[in-house]
Amino acid sequence: MEDGNLLFYFFIIFFSAKIMGEICVRLKMPAIIGELMAGVLLGNYVLGIIDHTNHVLMSIAEIGVIFLMFHVGLEIRVKDLFAVGRTAVLVGILGVMFPLVLGLGSMFFLGYEFVESLFVATAILATSVGISVKVLQDLGLIKHKVAYIVIGAAVLDDIFALIVLALVKGLARGEFHALEFFLLVIEALAFVGFLTMWGPRLAGRTRRWIEKLNIPEGPFVLSVILCLGLAYLADMIGLAAIIGAFMAGIVIDELAGVYDLENKVKYVNEFLLPFFFVMMGAHLDPGAFLKPNLLFLTLLVTAIAVLSKMVGSVLACWKENWKTRIQIGVCMVPRGEVGIIVGMVGLSLHTITKDMYTVVLGMSLLTT
Numbered sequence: 489m490e491d492g493n494l495l496f497y498f499f500i501i502f503f504s505a506k507i508m509g510e511i512c513v514r515l516k517m518p519a520i521i522g523e524l525m526a527g528v529l530l531g532n533y534v535l536g537i538i539d540h541t542n543h544v545l546m547s548i549a550e551i552g553v554i555f556l557m558f559h560v561g562l563e564i565r566v567k568d569l570f571a572v573g574r575t576a577v578l579v580g581i582l583g584v585m586f587p588l589v590l591g592l593g594s595m596f597f598l599g600y601e602f603v604e605s606l607f608v609a610t611a612i613l614a615t616s617v618g619i620s621v622k623v624l625q626d627l628g629l630i631k632h633k634v635a636y637i638v639i640g641a642a643v644l645d646d647i648f649a650l651i652v653l654a655l656v657k658g659l660a661r662g663e664f665h666a667l668e669f670f671l672l673v674i675e676a677l678a679f680v681g682f683l684t685m686w687g688p689r690l691a692g693r694t695r696r697w698i699e700k701l702n703i704p705e706g707p708f709v710l711s712v713i714l715c716l717g718l719a720y721l722a723d724m725i726g727l728a729a730i731i732g733a734f735m736a737g738i739v740i741d742e743l744a745g746v747y748d749l750e751n752k753v754k755y756v757n758e759f760l761l762p763f764f765f766v767m768m769g770a771h772l773d774p775g776a777f778l779k780p781n782l783l784f785l786t787l788l789v790t791a792i793a794v795l796s797k798m799v800g801s802v803l804a805c806w807k808e809n810w811k812t813r814i815q816i817g818v819c820m821v822p823r824g825e826v827g828i829i830v831g832m833v834g835l836s837l838h839t840i841t842k843d844m845y846t847v848v849l850g851m852s853l854l855t856t
Contacts, residue, residue, distance in 0.1 A: 505762030527769020561737015576640030614649030687739030827852030
């Protein structure tokens, strides 16, 4: 990709995302709807201005969602997560069980093979933390009890989804190893558990050392290094990079207010995040839904994805009032990038067909 073209893509993506976002905000809708629609319009299947397979643009999109989750972690206090921990865990567990069972059962009933059905079920069991969080931020609810439950449950859902995906990949290749699967589970629990319990304490002891730094914006620079480092570590052990970035924010949440880190990272997000939502929207091929059977299957899978998450979430928070239960259920519905990743893995392993990939992609974006 030439430098001139890259600058053009940066300009057109950012400009289109903000214009469409402004239109949606004026129509009393979240800005991310406009950003996703900008992606649909700019993508290969409509105007063909940007290529959704471009590795540079997809890498920038991934960095955007990494910084979103880092910012969320900075806004969340560990004690607040613990306060809703039991509810969040229950929402996460039921939010995985219902989609997995209903998705697998429905696809198997329709005559699809077991592994292909399991791939579709895996795609609908995860929640897109990044998209749910952005909607909560846009609505000013990021520090509400609902947000804490949703974030805790969604992070747990993503961990479950990646563990199940590792199992499904092994079955698809015919080389499942129980020991490797067990180690992945242990590594995931150890990573999240250690950083949640001990990370903030260790970070608090570094304050005196941080204040001795002479480089400009030293605390901010170190926070970015921690964010990228933990994102890489999470990715290396088999988790999603966004989980590592979220944990980085959790680790230094006590220092965030002291050094105004939340506002500084917020400005980084304002630039990077539109790339993520535009590139997600660019994956959608509106013309694929002109096939009646494909449209029907997409709507069916989407309905299963929505209802299973809603039912699981509502049952899990039975002690809350109905308004809170519905809010949590709705926030757990988006599948976003996680569903797309599962679909891409299935397609690369030749376990699902291109039509089934389109169904998974359509479900991921429609739920978003």
